[in-house]
Amino acid sequence: MLTVPEALESIIRHSSRLEPMRVPLAEGLGLVLARDAISDLDSPPFDKALMDGYALRSADVREGAARLRVVDEVLAGQTSRRTIQSGDAIRIMTGAPIPAGADAVVQVERTQLETTGTQQIVTITNAGQVPPGRNIMKRAESLSAGTCVVPAGRRLRAQEIGALAELGQSRISVIRAPRVAILATGDELVPIDEVPGPGQIRNSNEMMLAAQVRQMGAHPVMLGVARDKPDELLARIRQGLEYDVLLLSGGVSAGKLDLVPAALEAAGVQQVFHKVQVKPGQPLWFGTNRIESVERSHSLGEMRCYVNTGGMESEESGPCRVFGLPGNPVSSMVCCELFVGTLIRRLMGIEPAIPQTFRGSLTREHFHGGNRPTYHPARWEWTDYGGRVEPVTWKGSADLSATVAANALAIFTEPDRLYPADSVIDVLVW
Secondary structure, eight states, rough: BHHHHHHHHHHHHTTTOOEEEEEGGGTTTSSOOSSSOSSSSSSSSOEEESSSSEOOGGGGGTBBBBBEEEEEETTTTTTOOOOOTEEEEEEEEEEEEEOOOOOEEEEEGEEEEEEEEEEEEEEOOOOOOOTTTTTTEOOTBBOOOOOEEEEEOBOOOOHHHHHHHHOOOOEEEEEOOEEEEEEEEEETOTTTTTTTTOEEOOOOOHHHHHHHHHHTOOEEEEEEEOOOOOHHHHHHHHHTSSSSSSEEOOOOOOSTTTHHHHHHHHHHHHHEEEOOOOOOOOTTTESSSOOOTTOOOOOEEEEEEEOOOSSSSSOOOOOOOOEESSSHHHHHHIIIIIIIIHHHHHTTTTTOOOOOOEEEEEOOEEEEEESEEEEEEEEEEEEEEEEEEEEEOOOOOTTTTHHTTTEEEEEEEEEEEEEETTTTEEEEEE
């Protein structure tokens, strides 16, 4: 049986980044850029004013004071045809190009404007020293044409989206997000809008897993429920193998109707591992319908396709990675967070792919029973004294309601140990 780190490493070894695709810039948020984004222009493309005020010759302002003729006005998006001479000033707005002859801008708050006949005079007071370049951003001061602004491999946030828009890139090349099929299994499952009969439960896992997958940035596709009949299960698995990832919920333990491993084998899916030393989630199953080398090269050539939840144009279909998740909801949720999340990040080119933990101290003592590392639902908060974590009351892997009060998983690794209050442990924040 693999440890959690061994299972995560195995998932990494048996997966690799998906191919690039072209998307509109507005759809790039959360995806990973596949090509360096290079500036086609200087930014700013001209010397520009950083404040509303008056453009002038710095030599005309002595000891922070001056009286100057106002000879023109320049708004953002305009240019002035006037060249500033000694004794002149041009009223200027933030972002407007600096007129010829000017080498400084005095902010409007340091000025007073008066009109005499047809002539406007601006009086500057208490401006202090006005060196050349004051309140001016020079051409290419932010970046020069030919500069790499956003490197390939960067996950796109609002900051990168704004920078790419400034570069004029209305369509970008990104690593596509995987399509993740979700198939619940079991005769006991009924739709969530029905009242369960004797021995039945609502199909909560399918909706929960779809939400987790969507939070991770992938595209969930809910396939419904496969009943505990080998032929039906096999047919539904084959349907799910058309996607990048297939998640099956339930049927992977050792019960009489735990039919998933045999059905996956019949569908040509090769097992990579079955069972992990983790609580909850020990029965986890992982495999692929095509064993591939993680060392294979990746082309960054662009592929045009359409993003949707049903399918996409592709030059060829790649391998489908398959998880058999335990049926108990908290087990399924934790395995999705730990293992499915690692795979999705790997496929999307997000680094690091393996979940990142924080260190936090327990608010109260906690006894960890058993010999498997336990991922216990918990409340995490950041305080003036660092991270603090409090395990919530949890009755086991079927107790989904306990996770509603949790925003993290407290990781207890040492068997049969009483952890005193203020013990420092690893925490995975949801």
